[in-house]
Amino acid sequence: MTTTMATSTKVHNQPPPPEIRFRPLLLSDLATLLHIHAKIFPHGNDEDPSLFYEQMLSNEDSDKMMTLGAVDSSRPDDKSDEIIGYVVTTKIVNASDSELADNIVAGESSDKLDNKSLVYVMWLGVLEAYRNRGIGTYLMKEVIEYASKIPTCVGIYLHAVAENKAAIKLYKKMKFKCVRRLRNYYPINGKLYDGLLFVHCLNGARCYRSPKDVVTLMLGHVRSGLKSAGTRLRKIKQERQHRS
Numbered sequence: 001m002t003t004t005m006a007t008s009t010k011v012h013n014q015p016p017p018p019e020i021r022f023r024p025l026l027l028s029d030l031a032t033l034l035h036i037h038a039k040i041f042p043h044g045n046d047e048d049p050s051l052f053y054e055q056m057l058s059n060e061d062s063d064k065m066m067t068l069g070a071v072d073s074s075r076p077d078d079k080s081d082e083i084i085g086y087v088v089t090t091k092i093v094n095a096s097d098s099e100l101a102d103n104i105v106a107g108e109s110s111d112k113l114d115n116k117s118l119v120y121v122m123w124l125g126v127l128e129a130y131r132n133r134g135i136g137t138y139l140m141k142e143v144i145e146y147a148s149k150i151p152t153c154v155g156i157y158l159h160a161v162a163e164n165k166a167a168i169k170l171y172k173k174m175k176f177k178c179v180r181r182l183r184n185y186y187p188i189n190g191k192l193y194d195g196l197l198f199v200h201c202l203n204g205a206r207c208y209r210s211p212k213d214v215v216t217l218m219l220g221h222v223r224s225g226l227k228s229a230g231t232r233l234r235k236i237k238q239e240r241q242h243r244s
């Protein structure tokens with residue numbers, strides 16, 4: 001089924017937004033998705049994603065994952081069904097075996113995560129020309145709705161590059177909580193970046209930071225505070241040198 005969404009209320013000082021429609025991803029989207037993937041996701045040491053995309057679109061395990069794509073129906077006919085943004089969740093994972101086992105407690109019993117599951121958001125991306133129009137928000141809302149309907153699901157989790165301001169703002173807006181800072185988690189173009197682990201709890205579950213996570217997170221804040229103070233000081237010094 002395809003759903004439509006009026007985006008006009010989100011856009012300020014821009015021409016009327018195109019009509020955005022949402023539909024599940026199809027095998028025929030493979031080339032477009034690989035193109036978008038290469039364009040918007042940072043290049044790390046990841047394996048070639050084409051095999052994963054192909055398996056996912058071939059409907060293998062489709063009951064265990066969710067895909068949703070956005071298209072711009074106001075584009076010319078040959079492009080009007082072409083994906084411009086999408087979200088992919090991976091298979092539902094067992095909560096007690098997951099990396100969140102120390103960060104989440106199920107609603108009805110405070111210690112048992114057995115038989116509980118989690119949904120992992122693998123990819124969320126919107127082409128640059130279509131950003132800031134509420135498409136990312138809509139895709140994430142749909143993920144939350146999908147996961148909420150899984151009776152055993154205690155949460156949705158994902159990783160984000162610690163410097164990805166747009167994604168972090170979006171996740172916080174959608175009530176995702178950062179529970180862990182992962183030092184040097186992302187190798188991107190030869191540089192290492194910290195990662196953040198975000199969780200959105202569901203079905204009465206509660207998530208929190210373990211004591212070790214609190215310390216790591218605080219150290220991360222101190223480090224980035226020192227880094228930006230250093231940048232400010234360098235700027236002031238440069239300005240002074242420029243004036244004299």
Ligand SMILES: CC(C)(COP(=O)(O)OP(=O)(O)OC[C@H]1O[C@@H](n2cnc3c(N)ncnc32)[C@H](O)[C@@H]1OP(=O)(O)O)[C@@H](O)C(=O)NCCC(=O)NCCS
Pocket residue numbers: 040041124125126127130131132133134135136137138159160161164165166167169170173
């Ligand atoms: C993250 C991403 C999916 C957001 O998609 P989007 O369609 O622009 O999202 P929305 O329009 O729903 O905007 C979400 C929020 O982010 C904010 N935002 C957008 N760009 C921003 C920026 N550069 N800095 C800070 N906040 C930003 C918006 O203001 C909006 O908040 P608001 O509703 O309170 O105004 C998109 O930026 C993207 O594809 N980025 C590249 C891929 C990526 O980083 N994916 C996430 C991997 S973890």
